[in-house]
């Protein structure tokens with residue numbers, strides 16, 4: 093089942109805009125960035141789809157981390173995101189469709 097990724101994601105009372113950008117330091121291992129001040133999540137335009145998918149979960153977990161006032165290390169956020177992706181993709185058959193997300 094394909095699920096369209098919306099242009100805005102609401103976590104609690106906080107609404108974040110999603111976009112692609114070529115200006116992500118992918119060579120340093122970053123494929124996405126979450127800016128809490130501007131409430132934007134940006135994904136590297138050239139990212140392989142599987143990495144963009146997992147980056148979405150990763151960045152949403154960071155939003156939850158901030159607003160739930162929990163402290164989780166970045167490697168643990170990666171591990172949790174990977175487990176969630178295994179559940180969504182490999183077990184529930186969910187595929188992310190990024191067609192609504194535009195480059196900024």
Ligand SMILES: [Zn+2]
Nearest residue numbers: 150154166169
């Ligand atoms: Zn992170």
